[in-house]
Amino acid sequence: MKVSGKVFKYGDNIDTDVIIPARYLTSADPEILKEHCMEDIDKSFKERVRPGDIMVAGKNFGCGSSREHAPVAIKASGIALVIASDFARIFYRNAINMGLPILECAEAYEKINEGDEIEADFDTGVITDKTTGETFNAKAFPEFIKNIMASGGLVGYTGSELRD
Amino acid sequence: MPMTMTQKILADHAGLDSVAPGDLIEARLDYVMGNDVTTPPAIKVFEQLGVKEVFDKDRVLMIQDHFTPNKDIKSAELNKTMRCFAREHEIKHYYELGRREMGIEHVILPDNGIVLPGDLVIGADSHTCTYGALGSFSTGVGSTDLACAMARGVTWFKVPEAIKVNLTGVFDKFVTGKDLILHIIGKIGVDGALYKSLEFVGDGIKALSMDQRLTVCNMAIECGAKNGIFPVDNYTLKYISKTNPDRFIRSDYKVFEADENAVYSQVIDIDLSEIPLTVALPHLPSNTRKASECKDMKIDQVVIGSCTNGRLEDIGAAATIFKGLKVHKDVRCIVIPGSQRVYRQALEMGWLEILDDAGCVISTPTCGPCLGGHMGVLAKGERCVSTTNRNFVGRMGDVGSEVILSGVPVAAASAILGRVGTPDEL
Numbered sequence: 184m185k186v187s188g189k190v191f192k193y194g195d196n197i198d199t200d201v202i203i204p205a206r207y208l209t210s211a212d213p214e215i216l217k218e219h220c221m222e223d224i225d226k227s228f229k230e231r232v233r234p235g236d237i238m239v240a241g242k243n244f245g246c247g248s249s250r251e252h253a254p255v256a257i258k259a260s261g262i263a264l265v266i267a268s269d270f271a272r273i274f275y276r277n278a279i280n281m282g283l284p285i286l287e288c289a290e291a292y293e294k295i296n297e298g299d300e301i302e303a304d305f306d307t308g309v310i311t312d313k314t315t316g317e318t319f320n321a322k323a324f325p326e327f328i329k330n331i332m333a334s335g336g337l338v339g340y341t342g343s344e345l346r347d
Numbered sequence: 348m349p350m351t352m353t354q355k356i357l358a359d360h361a362g363l364d365s366v367a368p369g370d371l372i373e374a375r376l377d378y379v380m381g382n383d384v385t386t387p388p389a390i391k392v393f394e395q396l397g398v399k400e401v402f403d404k405d406r407v408l409m410i411q412d413h414f415t416p417n418k419d420i421k422s423a424e425l426n427k428t429m430r431c432f433a434r435e436h437e438i439k440h441y442y443e444l445g446r447r448e449m450g451i452e453h454v455i456l457p458d459n460g461i462v463l464p465g466d467l468v469i470g471a472d473s474h475t476c477t478y479g480a481l482g483s484f485s486t487g488v489g490s491t492d493l494a495c496a497m498a499r500g501v502t503w504f505k506v507p508e509a510i511k512v513n514l515t516g517v518f519d520k521f522v523t524g525k526d527l528i529l530h531i532i533g534k535i536g537v538d539g540a541l542y543k544s545l546e547f548v549g550d551g552i553k554a555l556s557m558d559q560r561l562t563v564c565n566m567a568i569e570c571g572a573k574n575g576i577f578p579v580d581n582y583t584l585k586y587i588s589k590t591n592p593d594r595f596i597r598s599d600y601k602v603f604e605a606d607e608n609a610v611y612s613q614v615i616d617i618d619l620s621e622i623p624l625t626v627a628l629p630h631l632p633s634n635t636r637k638a639s640e641c642k643d644m645k646i647d648q649v650v651i652g653s654c655t656n657g658r659l660e661d662i663g664a665a666a667t668i669f670k671g672l673k674v675h676k677d678v679r680c681i682v683i684p685g686s687q688r689v690y691r692q693a694l695e696m697g698w699l700e701i702l703d704d705a706g707c708v709i710s711t712p713t714c715g716p717c718l719g720g721h722m723g724v725l726a727k728g729e730r731c732v733s734t735t736n737r738n739f740v741g742r743m744g745d746v747g748s749e750v751i752l753s754g755v756p757v758a759a760a761s762a763i764l765g766r767v768g769t770p771d772e773l
Binding site: 206208223242247252336337338 | 384739
C-alpha cells in the first residue's frame, strides 16, 4: 500500500487535547469530530487539508488522554498517514485499531518541510520526499498490523478474520 | 530470567513462567473499565462484533464521571447509552449519582475495594495507571480495545522494560506525592518513560500514604509510562483490610515482588527531603518550577480535586490550610471530593464546613473542569492553579487560558493569596 500527499508539519508532544479538544467529546461521530481536528493549534487546518494529505510530527505524538476520538478525527479529516519521531503508547495502539496509518521515523521529521509532497510505502517503510528528492526508512509493520490498517481497523480486521 | 514486578504480574496473567521486555503476550484481565466518554463508542464496537454478553458482568465496570451530572443534552445521551447497556447486561459496578459507591473512576476502584494487589486491569482512560499504587498492573487503552476486552476478558500487551525509581528520605512539611511525581516528570520529560514501567522502591516509600501513592501512579502516564507500581507493604495491607475486609481475611489477593537481580533500563535515585513544593507551568506537566519562584503569577481560579488529588487526605489537607482563612476576593476556589464516600467523610470530619466558611464552592464528584468539561471552565486570559494532571493548551477551557499544576497545599495557599504561593506565607 502506498500513499502520497502534501505535508502538514507539527512539533513535539502534540497531545490529544489539541488533536480533538475534550469539549467536543460529547460526540463520537467522525463527521463532527473532523470539524474540530487540530483547531486549538492550527485553526486553518480544516480548510487546508485535502484527502490523502500527510501529517508529520516530532516525538511523543498523541500524548495525553486515551480518547480514540483523536485518531478518528485525524482519519476523518482526510489525513492518509501520520509520520512521527515516535508516538505515545495509547495513541499508537488506538491508531492501529482505528485503521489510521502511522509510521515512526525521526529522520523524516527532521528533514521533511511543511508543504512538501511526500510518498510512503507501507510494505517497505520507505518515505520519499518528492519535493527535495530525499528518502527515509521507517520500520515496516508486521503483516498482521498492515492487515488491520488495510481493513480500516481492528473491527473490520476481526470481522474479516472471522469470515475466513 | 529475572523479572520486574510488572513483568511478573503480566507473566502470571498470561499463564507463562516468565516474560521478557518486548514479548507480545495475551493476558487474562481481572477488570475492564470504561467511563461515560469512552464506553459509548465501545458499546457500538461491541455490537458490531455481534457479541451477546460481556465476559463477566462483575468484572466489566462502567463509571459515569467525565461529563456527569450530565452537562448538556449530548452528554445525557452518552450517559443514557451506557446506563441502558449496564442495566440490560446487569453490570454490577455501575453506580448512579449520589450513591455511596459513586465517584471518579480512579478514586472509587481502589477505595471501593474492587482492585487488589496482583490484579491486572485495563480501562479506557489514560489515568487507569493509578492502581499500581496497590501493587497491581493497570493501564489505559482506547474504546476499541475496551470493546474487545468486554467481550473476551483478555487483551494483548507488549511486555515493558522498567525504570527503577529509588526513593530515600522523608518529605519536608507540606510536600506530597504530587510534588514527587511532578519532580520526576520535570526531570525525565513527558516522554521520559515512554512504553515503560515506573517501579518505585526504597525506604522512602514509607513516607507516602496510600492516597499519595495513588497520586504518584496516577500521573505515570504524564511521562509516557505504561504503568507505575509500588511494592505491597504494611500500608497496602492496612488499606485493603479496610476497603475489602472479606477478601483481605481470605488472603484473596496476590503479592508480587521484583527479583533482586531484575534488569532496569534506568535507575533514578530521589531523596524526598530535597523535593520542593513544585508547580508545572503551562503548557506541559514537565514544565516544572519551585512554587516559591512563581509568586508573581496572579490567578483567577483554583481547582482542588480530580482522579489525581480528590481523595480524603487531599480534602483534609485543603481544610487544614483554609481553616480560619478566606479565599482571595478575586479568586473562585472549586473543591471537588473525588467520590460520594469522600464527600460524606469530609462532611463528618467538619472539613466541608471549613471550606464553605472559607468561600469555596463544593461540587458533586465529577472530572468536570480537569478536561474543560463543566463546573469551572476557563475564559480567555484566565489562569488556574489546579491539583489535576494536565495543563495542555485549552485543557480547562479557552485556548488562551492557562493551567498551573500543583499539590493541594500550594493550590489552597494560592487560593487564599490570589497568586501562586506556599502555605508558609499564610
